[in-house]
Amino acid sequence: MIGTLNDYEISLITKFRSHPLFNQIDRIAWQNLLAILIQRRFLSLSIVNFYEFVIDALTDEPIKRTVRGILNEEFPRNTKGVPLPSHRELLFQDLLNLGATSEMILTTPETLITQNVRNESYQQLVRCLGEKHCQVGLVAFLRFWAEVLVSVEYSCLWQRISERLSSGQSQHKIRSEFYYFHMIHDSRNSDIGQESILGGLTHSQELAIHLKRLISSEEALIYCLKLQENAYQLKCQFYDQFINHLSGSPLALT
Numbered sequence: 001m002i003g004t005l006n007d008y009e010i011s012l013i014t015k016f017r018s019h020p021l022f023n024q025i026d027r028i029a030w031q032n033l034l035a036i037l038i039q040r041r042f043l044s045l046s047i048v049n050f051y052e053f054v055i056d057a058l059t060d061e062p063i064k065r066t067v068r069g070i071l072n073e074e075f076p077r078n079t080k081g082v083p084l085p086s087h088r089e090l091l092f093q094d095l096l097n098l099g100a101t102s103e104m105i106l107t108t109p110e111t112l113i114t115q116n117v118r119n120e121s122y123q124q125l126v127r128c129l130g131e132k133h134c135q136v137g138l139v140a141f142l143r144f145w146a147e148v149l150v151s152v153e154y155s156c157l158w159q160r161i162s163e164r165l166s167s168g169q170s171q172h173k174i175r176s177e178f179y180y181f182h183m184i185h186d187s188r189n190s191d192i193g194q195e196s197i198l199g200g201l202t203h204s205q206e207l208a209i210h211l212k213r214l215i216s217s218e219e220a221l222i223y224c225l226k227l228q229e230n231a232y233q234l235k236c237q238f239y240d241q242f243i244n245h246l247s248g249s250p251l252a253l254t
């Protein structure tokens, strides 16, 4: 059964990678790319709420522990326990290093489409409540929306981001602390069911282990496939809003 979920996931990722925006990413004017990343930040800001919702809605202790652990990584500390910049602060810094101004990032309004995608994504989690396969549904949606597809998004956008930020040590470019990190640490990295603890697990893999454990019936499987499809559709809707603005003309978002 897990093989079906795995194959379906791969087919959705393949379709997502060929979204018109990603296909033509090299044609986007720099200012428009920044505008897309600034809109994308609104989804990142909602991640903490999503995780908190799922933690409260989960009754299965082992998954709750995993989800809590992933959320805590959003707020790193040094070895003495002193708080370091959160992942959202690192996102802000990456955007500044890409050439956005603080004012642009802080005053650009969220578009109606971004707002709808964010709200509708949250509602997907709310709708899991009371469903027969609620527990696995919450994990399936969260994993695909907030980890698997995030890594795919950043790997597609990295083609452009890497023009100005580096993945590691570079004399000429500042290191990306947010986009590169999430591209690697959120990625699915292996087929579901083939996770190996050797070398550490990505967030997608940590959650996949629970999916494998919880998908015990055809009915649960179908429910998860539907939630993955919905997550994919919502992410497409987010990027659809930019496809008419691929040339150098300024983005006119509504």
Ligand SMILES: [Fe+2]
Pocket: 070, 146, 147, 185, 186, 203
């Ligand atoms: Fe993550």
